[in-house]
Amino acid sequence: ASKWSYVGPDGEENWPKKYPFCGGVFQSPIDFHNDVLQYDSTLTPIDLVGYNVSFPEHFTISNNGHSVKMHLPSSMHIRSLPFRYTASQLHLHWGNRNKPMGSEHRIGGRQFAAELHIVHYNSDKYPDMATAVDKADGLAVLAIFIDIGNFNPSFEKIFCHFNAVKFKDQKIQVPGFNVQELLPTQLDEYFRYEGSLTTPPCFPSVLWTVFRNPVKVSQEQLLALQTALYCSQENDSAPLEMTDNYRHVQEFDERRVSVSFRE
Numbered sequence: 001a002s003k004w005s006y007v008g009p010d011g012e013e014n015w016p017k018k019y020p021f022c023g024g025v026f027q028s029p030i031d032f033h034n035d036v037l038q039y040d041s042t043l044t045p046i047d048l049v050g051y052n053v054s055f056p057e058h059f060t061i062s063n064n065g066h067s068v069k070m071h072l073p074s075s076m077h078i079r080s081l082p083f084r085y086t087a088s089q090l091h092l093h094w095g096n097r098n099k100p101m102g103s104e105h106r107i108g109g110r111q112f113a114a115e116l117h118i119v120h121y122n123s124d125k126y127p128d129m130a131t132a133v134d135k136a137d138g139l140a141v142l143a144i145f146i147d148i149g150n151f152n153p154s155f156e157k158i159f160c161h162f163n164a165v166k167f168k169d170q171k172i173q174v175p176g177f178n179v180q181e182l183l184p185t186q187l188d189e190y191f192r193y194e195g196s197l198t199t200p201p202c203f204p205s206v207l208w209t210v211f212r213n214p215v216k217v218s219q220e221q222l223l224a225l226q227t228a229l230y231c232s233q234e235n236d237s238a239p240l241e242m243t244d245n246y247r248h249v250q251e252f253d254e255r256r257v258s259v260s261f262r263e
């Protein structure tokens with residue numbers, strides 16, 4: 001059983017004790033500050049295939065005690081990388097109602113309200129996620145910053161189900177929709193670097209693509225994300241709110257981040 005959390009004795013300071021890679025190299029998330037950025041003209045716009053999942057296809061949304069995640073069909077993949085990366089799941093990271101900033105990556109020290117991650121694995125080289133998860137070229141994660149703005153009907157297709165997955169191990173089937181609606185319009189502006197899973201086991205196996213432009217959800221939608229979910233199971237005598245499920249930024253000395261855009 002994955003015995004780690006974001007708070008207390010099993011919190012991130014102690015992850016390396018049980019998960020040695022968490023104390024290792026190429027750790028994520030990081031802060032994108034000017035002196036680590038380098039323009040790279042070879043970075044092409046992200047090309048997504050099969051993201052427009054329509055009815056009667058369904059997604060399974062589940063609460064795994066660390067985040068709310070949505071399992072994705074293997075018909076979804078990224079085409080524009082050196083290998084085909086097939087979608088596995090998406091999940092979110094967020095803060096709490098009193099301290100609402102909970103993104104993992106930061107831009108110039110600025111933290112956003114939340115962050116969406118779409119996890120893919122290298123299906124050209126590996127048969128499944130479990131095999132790919134600890135390989136250097138195993139994973140590719142798309143990261144989208146979430147900020148406060150107008151009501152977002154696309155995110156609502158996930159958020160409206162929170163009461164059905166309130167507690168750990170609960171799951172629900174939801175009708176398919178176009179996952180590309182969750183991404184910013186400009187898929188040509190992003191940060192790119194080699195990093196790691198931001199949760200244990202922290203394998204340095206992730207090619208990160210973090211889009212420059214945030215998407216918006218309303219204040220009320222963000223509050224739902226911050227207050228609807230629990231890490232604990234329904235019958236647990238000590239309910240534990242699922243908040244602040246983000247890792248703090250890691251040291252980034254001697255490493256570079258490529259950017260696909262000029263200022």
Ligand SMILES: NS(=O)(=O)c1c(F)c(F)c(S(=O)(=O)CCO)c(N[C@H]2CCCc3ccccc32)c1F
Nearest residue numbers: 066067069088089117119129133141196197198199
């Ligand atoms: N931020 S992050 O690094 O993208 C990230 C998370 F933050 C996160 F919480 C998860 S988790 O929900 O699975 C709970 C912790 O394993 C994952 N899962 C990945 C990696 C672990 C094994 C695995 C197996 C099948 C599908 C996805 C995954 C994760 F990749």
Ligand SMILES: [Zn+2]
Nearest residue numbers: 091093117198
């Ligand atoms: Zn994540």
